[in-house]
Amino acid sequence: xxxxxxxxxxxxxxxxxxxxxxxxxxxxxxxxxxxxxxxxxxxxxxxxxxxxxxxxxxxxxxxxxxxxxxxxxxxxxxxxxxxxxxxxxxxxxxxxxxxxxxxxxxxxxxxxxxxxxxxxxxxxxxxxxxxxxxxxxxxxxxxxxxxxxxxxxxxxxxxxxxxxxxxxxxxxxxxxxxxxxxxxxxxxxxxxxxxxxxxxxxxxxxxxxxxxxxxxxxxxxxxxxxxxxxxxxxxxxxxxxxxxxxxxxxxxxxxxxxxxxxxxxxxxxxxxxxxxxxxx
Amino acid sequence: xxxxxxxxxxxxxxxxxxxxxxxxxxxxxxxxxxxxxxxxxxxxxxxxxxxxxxxxxxxxxxxxxxxxxxxxxxxxxxxxxxxxxxxxxxxxxxxxxxxxxxxxxxxxxxxxxxxxxxxxxxxxxxxxxxxxxxxxxxxxxxxxxxxxxxxxxxxxxxxxxxxxxxxxxxxxxxxxxxxxxxxxxxxxxxxxxxxxxxxxxxxxxxxxxxxxxxxxxxxxxxxxxxxxxxxxxxxxxxxxxxxxxxxxxxxxxxxxxxxxxxxxxxxxxxxxxxxxxxxxxxxxxxxxxxxxxxxxxxxxxxxxxxxxxxxxxxx
Numbered sequence: 001x002x003x004x005x006x007x008x009x010x011x012x013x014x015x016x017x018x019x020x021x022x023x024x025x026x027x028x029x030x031x032x033x034x035x036x037x038x039x040x041x042x043x044x045x046x047x048x049x050x051x052x053x054x055x056x057x058x059x060x061x062x063x064x065x066x067x068x069x070x071x072x073x074x075x076x077x078x079x080x081x082x083x084x085x086x087x088x089x090x091x092x093x094x095x096x097x098x099x100x101x102x103x104x105x106x107x108x109x110x111x112x113x114x115x116x117x118x119x120x121x122x123x124x125x126x127x128x129x130x131x132x133x134x135x136x137x138x139x140x141x142x143x144x145x146x147x148x149x150x151x152x153x154x155x156x157x158x159x160x161x162x163x164x165x166x167x168x169x170x171x172x173x174x175x176x177x178x179x180x181x182x183x184x185x186x187x188x189x190x191x192x193x194x195x196x197x198x199x200x201x202x203x204x205x206x207x208x209x210x211x212x213x214x215x216x217x218x219x220x221x222x223x224x225x226x227x228x229x230x231x232x233x234x235x236x237x238x239x240x241x242x243x244x245x246x247x248x249x250x251x252x253x254x255x256x257x258x259x260x261x262x263x264x265x266x267x268x269x270x271x272x273x274x275x276x277x278x279x280x
Numbered sequence: 281x282x283x284x285x286x287x288x289x290x291x292x293x294x295x296x297x298x299x300x301x302x303x304x305x306x307x308x309x310x311x312x313x314x315x316x317x318x319x320x321x322x323x324x325x326x327x328x329x330x331x332x333x334x335x336x337x338x339x340x341x342x343x344x345x346x347x348x349x350x351x352x353x354x355x356x357x358x359x360x361x362x363x364x365x366x367x368x369x370x371x372x373x374x375x376x377x378x379x380x381x382x383x384x385x386x387x388x389x390x391x392x393x394x395x396x397x398x399x400x401x402x403x404x405x406x407x408x409x410x411x412x413x414x415x416x417x418x419x420x421x422x423x424x425x426x427x428x429x430x431x432x433x434x435x436x437x438x439x440x441x442x443x444x445x446x447x448x449x450x451x452x453x454x455x456x457x458x459x460x461x462x463x464x465x466x467x468x469x470x471x472x473x474x475x476x477x478x479x480x481x482x483x484x485x486x487x488x489x490x491x492x493x494x495x496x497x498x499x500x501x502x503x504x505x506x507x508x509x510x511x512x513x514x515x516x517x518x519x520x521x522x523x524x525x526x527x528x529x530x531x532x533x534x535x536x537x538x539x540x541x542x543x544x545x546x547x548x549x550x551x552x553x554x555x556x557x558x559x560x561x562x563x564x565x566x567x568x569x570x571x572x573x574x575x576x577x578x579x580x581x582x583x584x585x586x587x588x589x590x591x592x593x594x595x
Contacts (some may be wrong), residue, residue, distance in 0.1 A: 062349075062350065066348075108376070108377075109348070109377050110377055110378065116348065117344075117345070117348060117373075117377075118372065118373060118376055118377045120372075121368060121372050121373075124337075124341050124369060124372070124373055127337070127338045127341030127342050127345065127369075128341050128342070128344050128345035128348075128373060129345060130338075130341075130342050130345060131341065131342035131343060131344060131345020131346040131347070131348070131349075131353070132345040132346070132348060132349055133345075134306075134330060134342065134345070134346055135306075135345065135346045135348070135349025135350070135351050136349065138304075138306060138327060138328055138351060139304075139349065139350070139351075157337075158337045158338060158341065158369075161332075161335040161337060161338035162338055162341065162342075164333070164335075165332055165333075165335070165338055165342065168333075169330070
């Protein structure tokens, strides 16, 4: 499977690039959420650089696949993907969170080219994705809808209303991906409000589930392929991840949920991520 | 008393008619379709009707998602749940992105009567009015409701429309025309203006008849659109009649009375008396008893008009 190996390596490179952008964006912004952006980077790279049907010249193309970053605070990694995918120039990334920037602190679909949905208030993205998938069904379109959920986020009750509805309406065009990095602001999920057994919860709600290592690109790709070929029910990919993945001092460190790296910290992060992470 | 028709029956039939005109019209309900009357649309267009169960936040979030795909979704539930349980979904995911979604809410006001406070929305217009991008509509009878329904579906952007629960007296006929943001002048007068919405419009008309017997000349405005407010009509009334009364089945603060007061204070201060709930909840009971207890009958409106006229003379 040489072609597959080439694809995996290419996507791994894309993910490294996204991670470089994330730490730089948060540094220049002086705020932002690097930890949860880095844990989702591999999934975002696979979606934006392999799976999603998009046209950067026509961001509102009706047949495009949809993506919702339901854990909206991880928008730096989505903004980076949109930029590297050609929706807006790199220099826009460095305006994150600044006055009159198109890159708002949390995603605003009216401000950012290529953004399918506003998010940031947690727990809403899955139900919105249900609405998008129903819209596709009515319009007889075959676009797919991907929603990345935070693990802490699924403590919100609305997530489960959405999960129930997606299964009830048999929305096999909808894929949820839980960025299961095990950490939230006040500590570990299981200490704050336990989520386990998480796979069982989704299964009992009528979803097809796939449990993967969210940083193993081959597994990420295989899981999304499996979701695409699963009929009659939505798929939830439970991706075990590491908060802050790729930057040693951010990994598994809850303090890096929402703080910006200093210049020294940025320099170290970029070294660790490798200069190959630069723009393709 | 004349004929009475529920607003939701007119709404339900109109929605069904509009289903043919708008292939992208989608209707959602939260286990109330027989009460909200969306059941007619559901039968005619089963592929474009979704019952989400008893889950109002889900209702609004799904509505938002549908709107992003070019559909015109209409979310239906009770006003308490639409504006309070699902307030954030409406605010952040429908109004903030300025999506072309409609919210139609039933059981607004103490007019609901018997179910009590949990099902009597008395703050829904206040909440919706403070949300940017949102249009707020409160029709007064079934004929106007038909036209209002056509207008809000034709309007691009988020709209909140509220009904009561019981049959409303008929005021208009099929000739009535409805323009969003344009009050209907139901009665001409020069001494005082009654500005009402929803169920209170018919009461304002009756109050005007009572006042007329006392040789008081009364203008009556049906302010069916609370936001954007027809400021021109309010200011014209303030300048030409010099005294005003607002009447709504809602808290007087921040609803119709609130928005009229803001308009007057900003542009043309004039005496305003506000009929409606005064910073208190309603309760269970026959609507007539509730309207009496909470000082919201035509007699109370007439007395308020006299107070406003008195204040005008003291100026």
